[in-house]
Amino acid sequence: MSIRLPLAARIVTVAVLPVLTACVKPPPGDRTDTLRAALRGGHARNVILFIGDGMGDSEITMARNYHVGAAGRLALDSLPLTGTVTTYAVTEDNPTRPDYVVDSAASATAWATGHKTSNRRLSTAPGSGAPLETILELAQKQGYATGNVTTAELTDATAAALGAHVNHRNCQGPTNMASCPHHAKAAGGPGSIAEQLVDHHIDVLLGGGRQRFDQVIDFGPYKGQTVIQSAVAQGYTVVTNRAELQTTRPGEKVLGLFAPAEMSPEWTGEPARAMPGSGPQRCVEHQRPESQPSLADMTRVALHLLDAVADEGLFLQVEGALIDKAAHLAYPCQQLGETVAFDAAVAVGLEYLANHPDTLVIVTADHGHSSQLVDPPTDTDHSPGVYSTLITREGAPMTISYATNVPGRPQEHTGIPVRIAAQGPQAGNVVGVIDQTDVFRIIAGALGIELPLPVEGQPSPSDL
Amino acid sequence: MSIRLPLAARIVTVAVLPVLTACVKPPPGDRTDTLRAALRGGHARNVILFIGDGMGDSEITMARNYHVGAAGRLALDSLPLTGTVTTYAVTEDNPTRPDYVVDSAASATAWATGHKTSNRRLSTAPGSGAPLETILELAQKQGYATGNVTTAELTDATAAALGAHVNHRNCQGPTNMASCPHHAKAAGGPGSIAEQLVDHHIDVLLGGGRQRFDQVIDFGPYKGQTVIQSAVAQGYTVVTNRAELQTTRPGEKVLGLFAPAEMSPEWTGEPARAMPGSGPQRCVEHQRPESQPSLADMTRVALHLLDAVADEGLFLQVEGALIDKAAHLAYPCQQLGETVAFDAAVAVGLEYLANHPDTLVIVTADHGHSSQLVDPPTDTDHSPGVYSTLITREGAPMTISYATNVPGRPQEHTGIPVRIAAQGPQAGNVVGVIDQTDVFRIIAGALGIELPLPVEGQPSPSDL
Numbered sequence: 001m002s003i004r005l006p007l008a009a010r011i012v013t014v015a016v017l018p019v020l021t022a023c024v025k026p027p028p029g030d031r032t033d034t035l036r037a038a039l040r041g042g043h044a045r046n047v048i049l050f051i052g053d054g055m056g057d058s059e060i061t062m063a064r065n066y067h068v069g070a071a072g073r074l075a076l077d078s079l080p081l082t083g084t085v086t087t088y089a090v091t092e093d094n095p096t097r098p099d100y101v102v103d104s105a106a107s108a109t110a111w112a113t114g115h116k117t118s119n120r121r122l123s124t125a126p127g128s129g130a131p132l133e134t135i136l137e138l139a140q141k142q143g144y145a146t147g148n149v150t151t152a153e154l155t156d157a158t159a160a161a162l163g164a165h166v167n168h169r170n171c172q173g174p175t176n177m178a179s180c181p182h183h184a185k186a187a188g189g190p191g192s193i194a195e196q197l198v199d200h201h202i203d204v205l206l207g208g209g210r211q212r213f214d215q216v217i218d219f220g221p222y223k224g225q226t227v228i229q230s231a232v233a234q235g236y237t238v239v240t241n242r243a244e245l246q247t248t249r250p251g252e253k254v255l256g257l258f259a260p261a262e263m264s265p266e267w268t269g270e271p272a273r274a275m276p277g278s279g280p281q282r283c284v285e286h287q288r289p290e291s292q293p294s295l296a297d298m299t300r301v302a303l304h305l306l307d308a309v310a311d312e313g314l315f316l317q318v319e320g321a322l323i324d325k326a327a328h329l330a331y332p333c334q335q336l337g338e339t340v341a342f343d344a345a346v347a348v349g350l351e352y353l354a355n356h357p358d359t360l361v362i363v364t365a366d367h368g369h370s371s372q373l374v375d376p377p378t379d380t381d382h383s384p385g386v387y388s389t390l391i392t393r394e395g396a397p398m399t400i401s402y403a404t405n406v407p408g409r410p411q412e413h414t415g416i417p418v419r420i421a422a423q424g425p426q427a428g429n430v431v432g433v434i435d436q437t438d439v440f441r442i443i444a445g446a447l448g449i450e451l452p453l454p455v456e457g458q459p460s461p462s463d464l
Numbered sequence: 465m466s467i468r469l470p471l472a473a474r475i476v477t478v479a480v481l482p483v484l485t486a487c488v489k490p491p492p493g494d495r496t497d498t499l500r501a502a503l504r505g506g507h508a509r510n511v512i513l514f515i516g517d518g519m520g521d522s523e524i525t526m527a528r529n530y531h532v533g534a535a536g537r538l539a540l541d542s543l544p545l546t547g548t549v550t551t552y553a554v555t556e557d558n559p560t561r562p563d564y565v566v567d568s569a570a571s572a573t574a575w576a577t578g579h580k581t582s583n584r585r586l587s588t589a590p591g592s593g594a595p596l597e598t599i600l601e602l603a604q605k606q607g608y609a610t611g612n613v614t615t616a617e618l619t620d621a622t623a624a625a626l627g628a629h630v631n632h633r634n635c636q637g638p639t640n641m642a643s644c645p646h647h648a649k650a651a652g653g654p655g656s657i658a659e660q661l662v663d664h665h666i667d668v669l670l671g672g673g674r675q676r677f678d679q680v681i682d683f684g685p686y687k688g689q690t691v692i693q694s695a696v697a698q699g700y701t702v703v704t705n706r707a708e709l710q711t712t713r714p715g716e717k718v719l720g721l722f723a724p725a726e727m728s729p730e731w732t733g734e735p736a737r738a739m740p741g742s743g744p745q746r747c748v749e750h751q752r753p754e755s756q757p758s759l760a761d762m763t764r765v766a767l768h769l770l771d772a773v774a775d776e777g778l779f780l781q782v783e784g785a786l787i788d789k790a791a792h793l794a795y796p797c798q799q800l801g802e803t804v805a806f807d808a809a810v811a812v813g814l815e816y817l818a819n820h821p822d823t824l825v826i827v828t829a830d831h832g833h834s835s836q837l838v839d840p841p842t843d844t845d846h847s848p849g850v851y852s853t854l855i856t857r858e859g860a861p862m863t864i865s866y867a868t869n870v871p872g873r874p875q876e877h878t879g880i881p882v883r884i885a886a887q888g889p890q891a892g893n894v895v896g897v898i899d900q901t902d903v904f905r906i907i908a909g910a911l912g913i914e915l916p917l918p919v920e921g922q923p924s925p926s927d928l
Contacts, residue, residue, distance in 0.1 A: 029909065030505060030890055030893060030909055031892060031893050031895075032503055032504070032505040032890060032892045032893065033505065035503060035892040035893075035895055036500060036503050036892070039496055039499060039500050039503070040496070041494060041496040041497065056880075057521065057548065057880055057881050058832075058878065058879075058880040061550070061879060061880060061881055062879075064550075065552075065562070065564055065879070069562070070550060070552045070562040070564060071550075071562075071899065073897060077896075077897040079896075080895070080896060081895060081896075082546060082547050082548060082895055082896050082897070083546050084521065084546060084883060086525070086528075086534060086535075088529075088534045091860075097858065097859065097860050098529070098533070098534040098535075098858065098860050099860070100529055100534065100837055100860065100862050101837060101838060101839050368522075370836075372834075372836070372868060372878045372879075372880070373564055373565060373878050373879030373880065374565060374868050374876055374878060374879070375565050375868075375876050375877070380870075380873065381869050381870070381873050381874075381876070382869070382870065383867065383868060383869070383870075384848040384849045384867055384869070384870045384871065385848045385849070385867055394561065394562065395561065396555075396561050396562050396563070396564065398564050398879075401867070401868060403847065403848055403849055403865070403867030403868070404836060404838050404839075404847060404865060404867070405845050405846070405847070405848070406844075406845070406846065406847075406848045407848065409844065409845050410845075412838055412839050412845070413839070414522065414836045414837050414838060415522075415525060415526075415529070415836075415837030415838070415862075416520075416521055416522040416525060416836070416837065417521050417524075417525055419548060421896075426494055426496060428495060428496045428499040428500070429494060429495050429496065429499075431495075431499055431544070431545060431546055431895065432541075432543075432544060432545075432546055432885075433537065433541040433546070435535065445493065445494055
């Protein structure tokens with residue numbers, strides 16, 4: 001066992017930075033009237049859904065502590081109505097049996113379609129593989145402008161679930177169809193996730209994953225063309241960097257592909273390590289290349305583009321995807337940086353709401369993740385996984401442990417519920433303990449979309 | 465590495481039990497009007513505060529999954545207004561610097577007094593040790609009947625914070641004063657926690673910890689008597705088992721001490737173990753000896769006793785204490801059993817509310833704990849800590865990992881926020897993101913207790 005200085009001795013050289021407080025706490029006193037005023041019925045013209053991938057309350061809190069202090073408040077903390085969302089999948093062979101730890105694909109299927117499915121499926125039913133209609137598709141049918149934004153590949157689970165129906169999340173491009181051969185266009189299927197997203201004519205698609213759209217289509221009217229070429233043929237303006245994104249104009253359908261795979265992290269730092277851990281460290285901020293827009297940039301442009309063509313209103317999904325990716329790899333600084341960047345995107349959504357009060361903003365996550373905020377380690381008492389001590393902006397040590405898997409193996413999701421917060425028409429429906437499938441119904445209800453009645457003899461989504 | 469059967473092969477002999485669903489899900493549709501109806505201003509005549517010790521949302525969810533199924537709902541899930549509570553302590557030498565992982569003593573001080581303090585202190589200020597007035601003391605001054613119920617020792621942190629002011633939570637009985645000699649009665653202090661609780665004349669005190677009250681007082685009018693004898697001299701009826709508890713009558717001040725130390729667990733089972741883990745197992749229920757009342761029993765009697773003498777109203781705190789103790793020791797069945805027993809006590813509180821609508825019921829926790837719901841383990845991918853797979857009532861495997869410390873050492877709290885839920889007058893004040901110190905102000909506001917204005921030059925509780 002190595003000899004280590006006490007933590008206090010190791011951190012003396014770290015400067016204490018001024019505390020940034022994004023929002024001050026509300027004054028004490030009875031807030032009943034304020035809350036009553038926040039409770040609005042009626043319909044929403046616009047819905048903006050923010051999904052922090054892997055952003056459990058533990059992950060939110062680490063970002064809050066680090067960036068604005070334990071008594072500070074993030075933008076996502078300011079939404080007035082709050083609840084808890086249960087997250088679980090079902091098993092493929094028995095859809096009445098839960099699988100208590102959900103992946104992003106089954107999770108996205110739940111909030112996008114109102115149906116539980118098994119892990120790795122995207123908007124298809126467990127067992128049968130029947131396609132499940134998504135909230136984006138329903139909104140589109142009723143004339144809403146639609147958008148889908150992420151920092152991961154656009155073909156990754158969260159964005160994919162809104163506009164693609166496949167048996168396996170791996171089927172991201174025309175040459176990635178090993179897990180779902182019968183979905184290939186040559187087999188008479190709807191094609192890979194990239195093809196389906198483009199063929200859906202979603203008005204705005206922004207994210208990473210250019211490698212999937214550079215693949216060649218093997219069948220049908222666009223045979224021999226790349227997915228990007230098929231997008232251009234179908235009327236899309238394709239942009240690949242921040243400068244090009246800024247030149248897009250309302251009326252254009254935009255496909256933005258800002259990285260070959262997922263986008264670059266906003267912050268970097270040392271990974272968490274096994275005993276004696278890493279740190280104490282401060283994260284290195286502003287690390288995403290200038291050529292890649294931030295999630296807030298993409299959100300702002302998407303709202304600008306959609307707002308101009310939203311005769312009926314708009315539906316926009318914005319995913320902070322790399323929170324999850326960083327947590328899987330036990331990179332605390334990357335995880336915190338993506339959470340802070342996600343929060344900046346939420347702030348853009350709240351600005352839009354301030355100017356368009358008929359907007360429902362919902363902020364939630366798809367599942368919790370591995371990271372835990374633990375006591376400072378000692379030689380005898382410490383995480384058996386990997387851990388790192390960060391010095392927060394308020395000058396205090398914060399130790400983050402990742403211990404859902406053995407050191408060296410990827411960290412895993414957990415079955416904890418996630419927070420949900422909302423503001424705008426029908427935002428009160430998020431209060432209490434709800435399920436992910438309810439998020440679908442809340443959005444549909446707010447947009448005034450009538451849902452098909454359950455088919456007799458089939459379990460309703462809430463039974464699954 | 466041992467050779468293990470796949471989990472599926474190991475669980476075939478476990479019978480699938482019928483799913484118990486305590487509460488069905490609300491029907492879909494817009495709940496705005498329902499929520500608006502739940503939002504009541506005005507004052508509460510009664511406040512019942514339920515504290516699940518170490519009951520983070522992860523711990524709640526494991527109990528829900530196990531006992532009523534993932535789609536089921538516990539009684540504590542049914543309260544209509546919900547929020548998130550940040551939990552952190554401050555450091556002893558610098559009360560403006562947070563300590564991100566709170567213990568039950570500093571946590572209880574926060575919700576009991578509205579002030580942050582350092583870990584291990586009870587209702588005393590960091591640094592100075594100045595006593596901090598508690599919500600129970602304030603309520604008592606205004607004529608409210610008061611009660612304090614726990615499954616731990618009555619002198620343990622949560623119950624102690626309401627009626628004792630000491631520098632260290634260890635100072636539980638007259639002969640346990642090593643950590644705070646100047647608080648001893650012989651040193652002119654208020655005495656140990658046990659002495660202070662009795663000397664406060666709290667109307668109903670029910671829990672474990674008889675060993676502390678059997679200790680002999682060393683100074684003052686009761687010198688040479690045990691704390692129990694001093695309680696009798698001050699008008700208490702002392703009971704030590706369930707049968708005696710049932711014979712208590714309104715008008716009596718009751719001190720119930722049902723175990724020498726903490727009370728016995730409701731359920732038992734195998735502890736979590738390092739790779740290859742323990743289980744699959746079902747928990748063994750109904751293990752608390754008949755002589756010891758359940759937390760629901762104690763809650764029912766306390767409300768009966770207090771209600772009869774509550775000319776102004778009542779304040780009752782009910783702690784499910786052994787959730788935390790089981791989590792520290794990585795005993796999943798004990799942890800789940802105590803959570804389910806806590807939920808049964810909440811149901812008693814909600815029954816009282818149904819008959820006394822001028823009651824505010826609040827359910828929250830003091831801090832999150834170590835347990836995480838993780839994917840089923842494999843030889844290569846599994847928790848580096850200790851873990852156990854339980855078969856839930858709906859017949860599905862649920863793997864619980866404890867990995868905040870190395871195997872063999874006690875598991876630790878985490879810095880995650882906790883859920884809060886409320887029903888009754890001013891219950892809306894729990895919605896959003898609040899701090900533990902706000903719980904004090906919410907209760908005081910609901911009871912119409914005027915709080916002293918902050919002293920100039922001293923930081924207000926919400927600044928700390």
